[in-house]
Amino acid sequence: MHQVVEAASALDDKDFLAVVRAVVERRPSLSVLLSVVDTAAASREPHRVEDDNTITDAEEVELPDTVVEVDEIIDVPVVLATDPRIPEPDYTEGGVPTFDRVREKIEGRFGTSIGSAELAHESPAGKSVDEQWDERQKAAKAKLEEIRRSMGK
Numbered sequence: 001m002h003q004v005v006e007a008a009s010a011l012d013d014k015d016f017l018a019v020v021r022a023v024v025e026r027r028p029s030l031s032v033l034l035s036v037v038d039t040a041a042a043s044r045e046p047h048r049v050e051d052d053n054t055i056t057d058a059e060e061v062e063l064p065d066t067v068v069e070v071d072e073i074i075d076v077p078v079v080l081a082t083d084p085r086i087p088e089p090d091y092t093e094g095g096v097p098t099f100d101r102v103r104e105k106i107e108g109r110f111g112t113s114i115g116s117a118e119l120a121h122e123s124p125a126g127k128s129v130d131e132q133w134d135e136r137q138k139a140a141k142a143k144l145e146e147i148r149r150s151m152g153k
Contacts, residue, residue: 004068011066017041018062029077 008016017037024034090101097105120126 001070004070007066007068027075029075032078 008019011019017040021034021037021041024030024037090098090104092098121130
């Protein structure tokens with residue numbers, strides 16, 4: 001197998017595509033690979049025109065003289081990896097979140113906001129803010145009483 005890879009690696013792109021095409025044409029189970037080879041060859045030769053499975057304006061390519069012997073050829077069917085993508089939990093196959101997912105997210109954010117407000121009041125900084133507010137309220141009441149007394153009421 002190593003010798004096959006070495007021999008194939010020594011070929012230029014044009015010869016390699018010709019070898020792959022010659023091998024693939026004899027194996028119907030590799031028809032997908034044949035279309036890939038045709039696409040690759042077409043991208044290398046933009047003047048090539050295909051008409052009803054016949055190729056025109058293309059030069060004839062001879063296979064290289066290198067022959068590699070292989071112990072055993074295994075014919076394996078080609079399986080395309082077209083398994084559908086498994087949707088994430090709480091999402092539809094189209095990728096849209098379900099109502100349960102949206103509700104849980106809103107409830108989580110609401111709980112976080114309430115919890116953060118409670119924690120803010122419990123923290124030393126939150127307590128000092130509350131204490132400052134209370135001091136301002138007391139100072140405001142005292143000032144209001146002073147103004148009322150000065151006015152004679």
